[in-house]
Amino acid sequence: xxxxxxxxxxxxxxxxxxxxxxxxxxxxxxxxxxxxxxxxxxxxxxxxxxxxxxxxxxxxxxxxxxxxxxxxxxxxxxxxxxxxxxxxxxxxxxxxxxxxxxxxx
Numbered sequence: 001x002x003x004x005x006x007x008x009x010x011x012x013x014x015x016x017x018x019x020x021x022x023x024x025x026x027x028x029x030x031x032x033x034x035x036x037x038x039x040x041x042x043x044x045x046x047x048x049x050x051x052x053x054x055x056x057x058x059x060x061x062x063x064x065x066x067x068x069x070x071x072x073x074x075x076x077x078x079x080x081x082x083x084x085x086x087x088x089x090x091x092x093x094x095x096x097x098x099x100x101x102x103x104x105x
Contacts, residue, residue, distance in 0.1 A: 003087050004067065005043040008052075011066050012041055015059040029058035 016026055023041070027034040031054070039045035040055075047055065056063040 005046060007069070008047075008066050009041045009043050011068060012037075012055065012059070015061060015066075019059065026055070026058055030054045 012026075016023070021029075023037045024034045027037045030037070030051070032051070036045060040047055052066060053063050056066055059066075
């Protein structure tokens with residue numbers, strides 16, 4: 001199942017390929033370690049919003065493009081869209097449920 005981490009990782013790898021840069025070069029541009037970039041691309045780490053903005057700037061794109069589905073093959077797009085929406089809904093529902101529990105205390 002594809003999720004936001006997968007989408008971010010895929011788009012980072014693709015953009016690096018287009019620019020012809022390595023993980024090490026990206027890490028240097030972002031001022032982080034090559035290991036951290038690798039962990040993001042392996043979906044083992046989730047970067048903070050400020051880090052996403054730094055990565056996007058280093059990749060010479062706007063931050064939302066890191067989550068774009070334009071480069072995804074058409075046959076995979078529908079499944080990916082559903083997966084991403086499921087992730088967003090789960091995060092939203094978790095947040096709402098947490099707030100409701102707080103209100104009921």
